[in-house]
Amino acid sequence: MKLKPSLAARSFLIELIVYAALVAAYVLFVIGLLNAWLHGLYDHNKTLYAIIALLLIITQGVVLEMVTSFLLKLIRLRSD
Amino acid sequence: MDFLISHTHISPFYLVITGFIIGILGGFFGVGGSFLAGPALFAVGVPMNMVVGTDLAHIVGKSIVATKKHRALGNVDLKLGFIMVIGTIAGVEVGAQAIEQLKQFGRASVDKVVGITFVVVLISISLFVAWESWQTIKMQRQRKLDAEKSGVGFKELKAKQDESAFDHIARRIHKINIPPMIKLRASGVQRISVWAILLVAFIGGIFSGFLGGGAGYIRMPAMVYLLGVPTHVAVGTDLFEVVISASYGTLTHAIKGNVDIMIALVMHTGAAIGAQIGATATEYFHGPRIRLAFVPLPLIGAAIVIYGLLSGENLK
Numbered sequence: 001m002k003l004k005p006s007l008a009a010r011s012f013l014i015e016l017i018v019y020a021a022l023v024a025a026y027v028l029f030v031i032g033l034l035n036a037w038l039h040g041l042y043d044h045n046k047t048l049y050a051i052i053a054l055l056l057i058i059t060q061g062v063v064l065e066m067v068t069s070f071l072l073k074l075i076r077l078r079s080d
Numbered sequence: 081m082d083f084l085i086s087h088t089h090i091s092p093f094y095l096v097i098t099g100f101i102i103g104i105l106g107g108f109f110g111v112g113g114s115f116l117a118g119p120a121l122f123a124v125g126v127p128m129n130m131v132v133g134t135d136l137a138h139i140v141g142k143s144i145v146a147t148k149k150h151r152a153l154g155n156v157d158l159k160l161g162f163i164m165v166i167g168t169i170a171g172v173e174v175g176a177q178a179i180e181q182l183k184q185f186g187r188a189s190v191d192k193v194v195g196i197t198f199v200v201v202l203i204s205i206s207l208f209v210a211w212e213s214w215q216t217i218k219m220q221r222q223r224k225l226d227a228e229k230s231g232v233g234f235k236e237l238k239a240k241q242d243e244s245a246f247d248h249i250a251r252r253i254h255k256i257n258i259p260p261m262i263k264l265r266a267s268g269v270q271r272i273s274v275w276a277i278l279l280v281a282f283i284g285g286i287f288s289g290f291l292g293g294g295a296g297y298i299r300m301p302a303m304v305y306l307l308g309v310p311t312h313v314a315v316g317t318d319l320f321e322v323v324i325s326a327s328y329g330t331l332t333h334a335i336k337g338n339v340d341i342m343i344a345l346v347m348h349t350g351a352a353i354g355a356q357i358g359a360t361a362t363e364y365f366h367g368p369r370i371r372l373a374f375v376p377l378p379l380i381g382a383a384i385v386i387y388g389l390l391s392g393e394n395l396k
Contacts, residue, residue, distance in 0.1 A: 015353075023096060027096070031342060038084075038085065050332075053339055054140070057341065064348070064353075067352075068353050068356050
């Protein structure tokens with residue numbers, strides 16, 4: 001079922017606000033904590049750092065894709 | 081926020097918003113967005129060699145989101161994508177090695193050579209795509225007028241909406257008979273040499289390794305103009321290919337010390353949502369108009385790099 005344009009815009013705005021709050025918390029707590037540890041790894045073992053860096057960005061890509069899709073679905077269901 | 085690996089201090093809001101904008105553009109045009117991400121990072125003081133590697137890492141995360149969306153829309157030619165990966169990886173390694181050679185002459189040399197190359201490539205692509213898209217739109221308008229006169233149906237016109245004024249070049253490349261020849265069903269290409277695909281991917285890979293990013297600003301137009309792939313499929317396939325080649329690029333650059341993964345992670349939080357929006361928007365536009373809308377983007381990237389090179393200062 002397709003949403004009316006005004007309803008879709010409102011849903012999208014709510015999604016953006018919820019997402020922004022989640023991102024702010026994530027950046028402050030999770031990424032903030034990783035900073036020093038990754039710096040140490042970067043200085044001492046570049047190969048391990050490279051593997052962990054790639055795994056981190058892939059994991060974040062997959063998880064955020066799931067989060068954004070879930071939020072979109074949830075808000076659409078509520079709007080319906 | 082202090083980013084210890086690259087020794088920079090950047091606002092996380094700047095990175096998230098930059099990622100969001102680049103995500104929208106990347107999802108829509110099928111490019112990694114390095115023509116904007118690169119200059120945006122350079123502008124806040126990230127060294128150019130670090131810009132190249134960090135941008136690749138951020139692109140991996142973002143392209144996963146956009147590729148999944150495009151795959152659901154039927155815009156990904158897996159066969160073409162897997163073949164291109166081989167050529168791209170070889171090219172990325174050549175580009176990354178060139179950066180290593182330049183590093184011997186100091187950071188200033190890397191910044192200058194990569195910056196100038198970046199500007200030349202971006203302006204050339206922008207001018208070419210503008211000219212080609214305009215020619216195609218003019219050609220379509222003329223055909224529509226002719227069709228109205230001769231009574232050709234709407235369906236026949238609709239089928240030609242994704243054509244290019246350079247279709248004749250793609251047809252010539254399809255005729256190059258160097259085995260193995262393959263058929264790309266999802267792209268509607270009946271017969272093409274694997275070597276032609278590999279060469280296009282290899283050249284894109286060199287730019288990716290040398291200038292950073294997925295080099296979608298080269299590969300996406302090359303797929304359309306040289307390989308004859310429809311624009312929507314070129315967008316989706318390029319993103320799929322970028323996931324794999326940028327992953328390799330991230331690894332090789334990180335081992336060489338050119339990746340600040342913290343910057344990439346923060347930027348990607350904005351890009352993830354932007355990529356979903358951009359990919360969805362492709363449903364509402366046709367080929368030449370997508371390409372025409374692409375034109376200002378490389379110019380913005382070029383302007384930022386020129387400012388950085390001329391002033392010798394960051395925008396921070």
